Amino acid sequence: MGQIRDLETQWTDESIERITTENASLKQRVRQLAQDKRTLEERLQAARSNTRFQDRRISQLEAQLRDAGQKP
Template identity: 70%
Template sequence: MAESGDRRSGILVEQDDEREATWRERALNAEDALKAAHAEILTQRTRIGELLGQIRDLEAEWTEEAIQRITTENTALKQRVRQLTADNRTFDERLKAARSNLLFQDRRVADLEAQLEPPSR
């Protein structure tokens, strides 16, 4: 019975050792994953800081007055584009009318020249 108890104790000790090894391995894996996560978080925070700095730098270049001036110029340019587009349309219509008149005048001149020529005998 004593041997059986010793054997049973030995088996329990081995099982405990195996369980402890499994938990130890899991704990080490968890520590490695935690270190990797902390490193990634630090990298991301650094990148976010850099990007926020770039945004601040870009915003600093544009004063409120400069933004207002550019907005006003942009509006004026858009109005100028609309005006030029309308003028272009008007000139295109005038060009078509002038070509039509020229064609009519060419036909009229040809008719008058035909009337001036003496009839062939």
């Protein structure tokens, strides 16, 4: 991988089969990485949503504590 192959050489059946197999394997890896990326993006979105919810809840609790402390 990462090497430029001489395009003017004669390809043997074995070479063609190896390259075809390698190509299929790389395509499968790309599909798997794309799926992993989507999963991680969904998890990140959920974590951000949870954080926003928790921030709002903390603000509400702080306001309740402040209001409870001001009552005579």
